[in-house]
Amino acid sequence: MKLVVIAAGLSEPSSTRLLADRLAGATGRLLPVRTRVVELRDLAVDIAKHLVSGFPSPALREVLEAVAAADGLIVVTPVFTASYSGLFKSFFDVLDRTALVGKPVLLAATGGSARHSLVLEHALRPMFSHLRAATLPTAVFAASPDWGSGAEAGGEELAGRIDRAAAELAAALGHAAPVRTNDELVPFAEQLAALGLD
């Protein structure tokens, strides 16, 4: 079972990466998965070049192929200007538009304040619905106070959300559909027939 984790955090250390690792770890405890974490920061220039040239560098191509071949994804973005980061969006802009069809995707985001948490529902979920991914019901938002240790600071609550989301992902991976390919050839006679030609 192949799990790819996309983390769009930019700082080092990154709370986005930390959340990504927590989610991947929780999933791994429920199901034997091979996990690969991709930090988009390392691909930032390649992604920008792809937007301009229309094709990926070898390094980016390898990651795009890994995403397409994955059984499920965990995607984590920091909240920038009330939405997902531009880098996060650009990565999915250059991904093949059928790469995520039917694939379980766990949505997650980080931000300075819990007031941004609906970004998951208002920005990320519609984008992944457009890509026809099977987004999981629980999406996880971690605000700065959530990283405090005790229940009072919300720390235990975050741990609970992580476990719930991971359980949903593990369940979905347990009966995941096989990875699709997008080469469905329509024989020419059918193309002619559709136009009423012989």
Next chain:
Amino acid sequence: MQFGIFTVGDLTPDPHSGRPPGEQERLKAMVAIARKAEEVGLDVFATGEHHNPPFVTSSPTTLLAYIAAHTEKLILSTSTTLITTNDPVKIAEDFAVLQHLSDGRADLMMGRGNTGPVYPWFGKDIRQGIPLAIENYALLHKLWREESVDWKGRFRTPLQGFTAVPRPLDGVPPFVWHGSIRSPEIAEQAAYYGDGFFANHIFWPTQHFQQLIELYRTRYAHYGHGTAEQAYVGLGGQIFMKKNSQDAIRTYRPYFDNSPVYRGGPALEEYIEQTPLSVGSPQEIIEKTLTFREHFGDYQRQLFLMDSGGIPLKTVLEQLDILGEEVLPVLRKEFALGRPADVPAGPTHAARAARAAGAR
């Protein structure tokens, strides 16, 4: 194997002067480039068809007929003719006239245009791009093969007992290529009719096109036109040469950095490494072009883009001299080596007319 050049007829400014060529200047430059192509021993000149600035190539058969009058052997083609927005009746007529006047030196390549807005300019609906390409070509194919055509389609008024004139020269329609950069439907269409398939093959990595050409070859065999290896494949390429590599790269870089296609993305060196773009010594151009055969199998036509992005006419003509003197003879020799006897040569009217006469 045929070698030639293809142009988009752009009015990109020369980055050294900042001045774009005038429209008449550019059209006459394209004629000069075509005449030079014949002089240095190339086989084909092809022009794009665009209906928006900064291009001047809105009327390909006018340009090609003028070039035909100034050349003897050069095959005149398009890259591409818009099968979606041109009336197939007019394409049938225009190219038949060109075919007669050029003594059979005309063929053409079907395409769907460089921009979405071209559809409404000609009263068409972009959402019907592929169906238009399929229906219009089905009619064009018939018009060149049947004297009296009855036709009913979705996208134009019906025809009853219509005859497209003039009839194709010697009863042999111009050879047709179908160009596509990403649509398997078009590869399938080319295979169905036993026509040629042209992969523009520039601006993207080679593997991008391998699947499409593989699909075309397989389906060509499926439809019984020959073996997969006998399918008619054409490829694009883009080259810039100087005696040594460093000079080629130094001279070409300002054109690359200001190119409407290339600027702002990967660096020149990355494009050279990852795409068919060849900038270097004649030997490097030869070596890279020869790799195309390894990727796509023995093929029939190689067209190079040499005059776009603001390169002045004088430089283009010099480039053609180097191509003719130092590159072309070696490519002809090397591509012939190990080429199976049953793989067809590039399509010519003479060979196709002889075959048609034999069949009759």
